[in-house]
Each structure stands twice: as structure tokens, then as C-alpha cells.
Amino acid sequence: MDTPTKFAHIKGWGSDLDHANRPAYPKERTPPRLDPPVHWKEPEMQPRHVEVLRSTERPAMTPVFGSGQPPRGLSGGMRRFAFGYSENDLRHWLLLLLADRIDVGEGLVEDLASGHVPRIYSEMGGRAELQHNPVGAAKKALAVVAVLGTAYLLARRRSPRR
Amino acid sequence: MLALNYRGPYRVRASQKPDPVIEHPNDAIVQVLRSCICGSDLHLYHGLVPDTRVGTTFGHEFVGTVVDIGDSVQNLQRGDRVLVPFNVFCGSCYFCQRELYGNCHNTNPQATAVGGIYGYSHTAGGFDGGQAQFVRVPFADVGPTKIPDDLLLEDALMLTDAFPTGYQAAEMGGIREGDTVVVFGAGPVGIFAAKSAWLLGAGRVIVVDHLEYRLDFVRNFAQCETIDFKSVDDMAIHIKKMTDWLGADVCIDCVGCEAAGSALQRLTGVKLKMQAGSATVLHWAINSVRKGGTVSIVGVYGPTFNAVPIGNAVNKGLTLRMNQASVKRHLPRLMEHIRAGHIEPHKVITHRMPLEEVSDAYHLFSSKLDGCIKPVLIPPGVTV
Ligand SMILES: [Zn+2]
Ligand SMILES: [Zn+2]
Numbered sequence: 031m032d033t034p035t036k037f038a039h040i041k042g043w044g045s046d047l048d049h050a051n052r053p054a055y056p057k058e059r060t061p062p063r064l065d066p067p068v069h070w071k072e073p074e075m076q077p078r079h080v081e082v083l084r085s086t087e088r089p090a091m092t093p094v095f096g097s098g099q100p101p102r103g104l105s106g107g108m109r110r111f112a113f114g115y116s117e118n119d120l121r122h123w124l125l126l127l128l129a130d131r132i133d134v135g136e137g138l139v140e141d142l143a144s145g146h147v148p149r150i151y152s153e154m155g156g157r158a159e160l161q162h163n164p165v166g167a168a169k170k171a172l173a174v175v176a177v178l179g180t181a182y183l184l185a186r187r188r189s190p191r192r
Numbered sequence: 193m194l195a196l197n198y199r200g201p202y203r204v205r206a207s208q209k210p211d212p213v214i215e216h217p218n219d220a221i222v223q224v225l226r227s228c229i230c231g232s233d234l235h236l237y238h239g240l241v242p243d244t245r246v247g248t249t250f251g252h253e254f255v256g257t258v259v260d261i262g263d264s265v266q267n268l269q270r271g272d273r274v275l276v277p278f279n280v281f282c283g284s285c286y287f288c289q290r291e292l293y294g295n296c297h298n299t300n301p302q303a304t305a306v307g308g309i310y311g312y313s314h315t316a317g318g319f320d321g322g323q324a325q326f327v328r329v330p331f332a333d334v335g336p337t338k339i340p341d342d343l344l345l346e347d348a349l350m351l352t353d354a355f356p357t358g359y360q361a362a363e364m365g366g367i368r369e370g371d372t373v374v375v376f377g378a379g380p381v382g383i384f385a386a387k388s389a390w391l392l393g394a395g396r397v398i399v400v401d402h403l404e405y406r407l408d409f410v411r412n413f414a415q416c417e418t419i420d421f422k423s424v425d426d427m428a429i430h431i432k433k434m435t436d437w438l439g440a441d442v443c444i445d446c447v448g449c450e451a452a453g454s455a456l457q458r459l460t461g462v463k464l465k466m467q468a469g470s471a472t473v474l475h476w477a478i479n480s481v482r483k484g485g486t487v488s489i490v491g492v493y494g495p496t497f498n499a500v501p502i503g504n505a506v507n508k509g510l511t512l513r514m515n516q517a518s519v520k521r522h523l524p525r526l527m528e529h530i531r532a533g534h535i536e537p538h539k540v541i542t543h544r545m546p547l548e549e550v551s552d553a554y555h556l557f558s559s560k561l562d563g564c565i566k567p568v569l570i571p572p573g574v575t576v
Pocket of ligand 2: 282284293295297298
């Protein structure tokens with residue numbers, strides 16, 4: 031195959047053809063080519079100021095972790111409960127997903143309690159929708175009006191007449 | 193500081209949060225100059241990743257300036273400009289010792305199957321991300337990489353995830369001279385995978401997507417053939433027809449768990465959540481590759497299960513390779529490719545928006561409006 035000529039129009043064609051020169055060859059390379067190498071044997075432990083949940087598939091805390099959004103409220107309780115199951119157990123993940131949905135409600139309450147009324151339409155990118163997809167925005171608005179209108183009519187029809 | 197604030201599926205806003213602080217002696221605080229929204233952020237945005245807590249800051253692709261360092265940091269100084277690989281990794285655990293930085297065991301207490309990732313839910317360590325003015329960067333002696341003077345800031349930005357992930361996707365395909373490579377997905381990672389397939393010596397590169405603007409883009413950027421899957425009845429038959437009825441040598445999944453293309457997969461995966469998202473591309477890849485071929489997966493899949501045709505993979509004798517990219521491992525070589533003019537990664541950026549407009553940026557990207565391929569956020573006060 032006369033490949034170099036065939037691919038002359040593709041800049042850099044075949045420059046990593048040799049497998050042994052590829053950055054990820056072999057799959058597990060040891061020792062690592064860190065320059066300079068790390069200057070610790072075991073990393074120091076990060077002090078813990080908030081609750082951080084831990085997988086039951088490891089014996090101890092990792093030396094470093096994220097400390098934002100500690101578990102809170104009902105969703106937090108569910109997350110704690112979920113972490114009683116291993117990652118190998120589907121219940122772990124399903125409970126976490128359910129806790130995420132509850133957390134959204136708690137977030138709304140938190141917003142309102144702190145006197146912040148969330149601008150939900152704009153948080154969902156409403157302005158970009160109006161600007162770049164006005165037809166779609168109009169259709170969605172019509173659908174919302176239709177649903178609300180139908181609900182209103184149904185409610186009126188069912189309400190007892192006096 | 194101003195930062196993204198996740199409020200629930202399809203809802204984010206930019207709001208004021210406390211500045212991050214040094215929490216570990218090897219931490220640095222980085223002032224963000226640019227951050228990206230990534231296709232994998234959309235899985236968070238759509239509420240598909242377990243333990244994505246309200247109030248979280250997303251963003252695992254960012255470059256910035258070091259503004260503070262902890263006591264034990266030796267390799268960085270205030271004022272250094274750095275690109276920060278999306279993996280949070282220690283450099284010294286069992287996996288880092290084998291250059292599997294994407295699988296570090298020392299940064300994520302909350303799961304063992306995934307390492308720490310900035311702004312990628314508590315399942316990936318609970319680290320706040322870079323769609324903010326400032327970010328806490330752990331293991332500052334290991335992860336952040338100084339941006340050489342001759343490298344464009346936005347090329348460095350593409351080196352934090354999209355380009356190395358695309359390159360590693362192609363690399364895991366074990367491409368040999370003249371191989372036919374099919375890349376599923378024409379987002380930034382798919383675009384970089386297609387381009388990388390040529391660097392690795394492919395003989396034919398075919399990219400599959402359904403959005404005309406993305407197919408146009410990848411044809412130009414990566415000089416490849418394209419398939420619009422909406423115009424195809426059956427992907428496996430189509431690709432076999434294109435390859436003397438044998439199948440492709442290598443198939444690469446750059447889509448992950450929200451793939452379009454199969455109503456049944458969308459219903460069971462994305463709508464009913466009976467599996468961890470749709471596995472359409474896995475089906476296409478396994479069924480379109482030739483016997484003895486390789487399927488490489490970098491698209492994001494959740495931690496629960498997917499219906500995957502493993503029997504076909506066994507019967508065809510396939511090699512399956514997959515991982516989160518170990519970004520740091522690829523950086524020297526990829527910088528050489530940029531210097532040699534083989535690739536200009538920043539050219540995939542289509543949108544530059546102020547961090548204040550992050551709600552619109554997410555909606556634009558998620559809904560594929562305005563020809564959006566790769567959106568970049570610029571925090572307030574940044575002038576470069
Ligand atoms: Zn990314
Ligand atoms: Zn490690």
C-alpha cells in the first residue's frame with residue numbers, strides 16, 4: 031500500500047503508527063513518568079469538617095475528598111441509608127437517584143426559605159430557547175396553555191352548580 | 193465568587209458562593225480563565241448520574257492561574273498558568289503507579305469504580321468543578337500542568353479532556369495501518385477520535401451522527417466519511433455493505449448513555465430508567481465491528497446496568513477496551529502533535545459565553561441549537 035502518498039492530504043497521518051511509541055503503550059506502564067516524581071510515600075490525610083459518605087467497598091477514608099454539599103435533610107438520610115449497600119448492590123444506586131429527586135424539592139424549599147424565588151424559566155435557558163428556537167418555544171408555550179386550559183375547563187365542569 | 197449552581201434536572205444558574213480554600217497541604221487554588229461545558233456534563237444536567245446534589249458546581253475542563261498553594265506544594269507557584277486534567281489523582285496509589293491516572297484510588301471515597309473527577313457528582317468524589325471563578329485543585333504537584341508559552345490557552349483547554357479522551361479512544365482501538373475505523377458520535381470527543389485515528393495510521397475513518405451540522409463539521413475537521421444514522425435502516429448491515437461484508441476493524445463509542453437512534457432503548461433507558469440510559473451505540477458497535485475486531489468505549493455510562501449484546505461480543509471474539517482517559521499520560525505527545533501543526537484543537541470551539549449566561553449555554557448545548565459543537569464559559573473579569 032502506497033499509504034504516505036495516499037494520505038498526504040491528512041496532516042500527521044501515521045505519525046503514531048508504531049504501537050510501541052504510543053503514549054498508552056503498554057496498557058499499564060510502570061513506573062509512571064511523572065516529572066518530577068511525587069515527594070511523599072503516603073499522601074497526608076485531609077482534615078474532615080463535614081460529613082463525607084464512604085463506599086462499603088473500601089476499608090478507610092481516602093486521603094483527599096470533595097467536601098461540598100454534605101448530606102442534608104430527607105435526601106441526606108436516604109443517601110446515608112444508600113451507603114449501607116455496596117456499589118455492587120443495585121439498591122445503592124437506585125436509592126441515590128431517588129434521593130437526588132427529593133433533593134431538588136429540598137433545594138426549592140431552601141431557595142424560598144432564604145427569600146429567593148428561583149426564576150425557573152431562565153434557569154432552564156429560556157432566553158436561549160426564545161432566541162435560537164422560537165418555533166419550539168412557541169409550541170411548548172401552546173402546549174402548556176392547552177394543558178392548563180383543559181384542566182381549567184374540566185375543573186369548571188366538575189364543580190357543582192348552585 | 194460566581195459559580196454554576198445545579199438546582200435540578202435541566203436547571204442551573206450562576207450564583208454567588210464562598211471562595212474555595214486550601215483543605216489539604218498539597219492543594220492549590222486556581223483562578224479560572226476558561227472552562228468548557230462537556231457532553232458528559234449533560235448526563236449530570238439531565239439528572240442521570242446518581243448522587244448529583246443540588247448546589248454542586250459542575251465543570252471538569254478548565255484552565256487558569258494559580259492564586260494560592262498549600263504548604264507541601266513544590267512544583268507550582270502563584271501566577272503559574274496551568275491546564276488541569278479532568279481526573280483528580282494522587283500520582284502514588286497502586287493505579288497511578290501504573291499510569292492509570294483515570295482510575296486513581298486515593299481521591300474518591302464514595303465509589304471504587306470511578307476515580308475523582310472535578311464537578312462530576314459525589315459518585316466521582318464530590319469535588320466542585322471549574323464552571324466558576326475559582327476552583328480547589330487537590331494534588332497540585334501532580335495534576336495541573338504548566339501551559340507552555342507557545343501553546344494557545346484554548347488549545348490547552350482542549351487538552352484537559354476532549355482531545356486526550358478522543359485520542360485515547362482511538363488508541364484503545366489498537367489501530368493498525370490501513371484499518372477501517374468507525375466512530376459513533378460527532379461531538380468534540382468523536383471529532384478528536386476521528387482525527388486521532390488518522391494519526392495512528394487508519395486507512396479509512398467513518399463518523400456516525402444524525403445532526404447535519406455536526407456531520408459537516410467533522411467532515412471538514414477530520415477529513416472523514418460520514419453516515420447520517422437517520423437515513424440508515426440497520427447500522428450493522430450498512431457498515432458491512434461499506435466494508436466488503438466483513439465489518440469495521442475498529443468501532444469507537446463516543447456517545448454513551450443518552451444515545452438516540454432506537455426508540456426502544458430511549459424508552460427503557462432514558463425515559464423509564466429500567467437500564468442506565470440507552471445502550472444503542474454499544475449494540476451498533478458490537479454488531480458492526482468485524483470478527484476479531486476491537487470495540488473502544490469512552491462514552492459515559494452510569495454505574496447501574498445496561499442491556500448489552502455480550503453474547504455477540506463473545507461469539508465474534510472481540511476485544512473490548514474502555515476507560516476514562518488518563519489525561520496526564522497523553523499530554524506530552526499531544527502537545528507535540530499541536531506544535532507540529534497536525535491538529536488545531538481550539539477550532540472545535542463554537543461558542544464563547546460569559547459564566548453569567550451559563551443557563552443559556554447549557555440549554556443551547558443540550559438542545560443542539562445554533563450549531564453548537566463546544567461551548568466555552570468565561571468568568572467575569574477575565575480579559576485574556
Ligand atoms: Zn469532558
Ligand atoms: Zn492515585
